[in-house]
Amino acid sequence: MQIAELEQRTGVNRHTLRYYEKAGLLQEVERRGNNYRDYPEKAVERVAMVRQLKALGFSLREIREVLDALRSDSIDCEQGAVLMAEKKAAVDDKIRELKQVSALLGREQQRLEDSAAALREEGRCKG
Amino acid sequence: MQIAELEQRTGVNRHTLRYYEKAGLLQEVERRGNNYRDYPEKAVERVAMVRQLKALGFSLREIREVLDALRSDSIDCEQGAVLMAEKKAAVDDKIRELKQVSALLGREQQRLEDSAAALREEGRCKG
């Protein structure tokens, strides 16, 4: 598919798509005779993954490392497994931290709701 | 405490600390007669929270919103509870997505380990 279609299907600016390609995030981009890019179907999924990981706080560099490992038919299996385990550990750390933040926010929400309820009885928010 | 101590205790550059203050992330910074900043003990914790949320993919703007809500003795309780619920929902979404990524990485790790095991029997990594 051409860049316009990928742009439309992923919602990612074509300039950004070319930027990602330069950054090594999209490696299986063919060129037609006219030098136009020809993206495989998988590119849609791949771009989505990039955006998802980005939103989760990974830098393009880190995303590239993950994607490289996922695409590693070429590299050593043991080495790939180790890299994968490392990335997974980083993600799991992030999950643990986010759970703590979630719990904190949940407690705070509860506190404010309780205060709001008390307010309906008395008259002022006590924080 | 003075900026050097906060810098040392948080590991965050003093320029960055002043930048955070300008960005509204540190609001309870007093000034002494000599115009030196005087941070309360709580600032250590607060800076740590900023760094944690940053590492988890939040922009300074978002972090500010969360911290503002957490510090909201002034704003309306119901409103605060709603804001808190929104932030928590965003965090929980992030957790769900990260779990998917973690699962994907885990499967990939397994696949590579299996390949590595097969390799030890046969001869080449089949990805």
Add this chain to the structure above:
DNA sequence: CTAAAGGGTAGAGTATGCTCTAAGGTCAAC
């Protein structure tokens, strides 16, 4: 053939988040 739509590259510009430099004020120790 030509216009319009779409593609290419190179490089400039922007937003965010630092990080550092310059120039100068404050303070404790000698």
Add this chain to the structure above:
DNA sequence: GTTGACCTTAGAGCATACTCTACCCTTTAG
């Protein structure tokens, strides 16, 4: 009272990740 460690502000500089502009080529439709 001067040195050195600490503080101040303003603003420059830098890395990352886009986002856009300029300019030119290709394809398609009339």
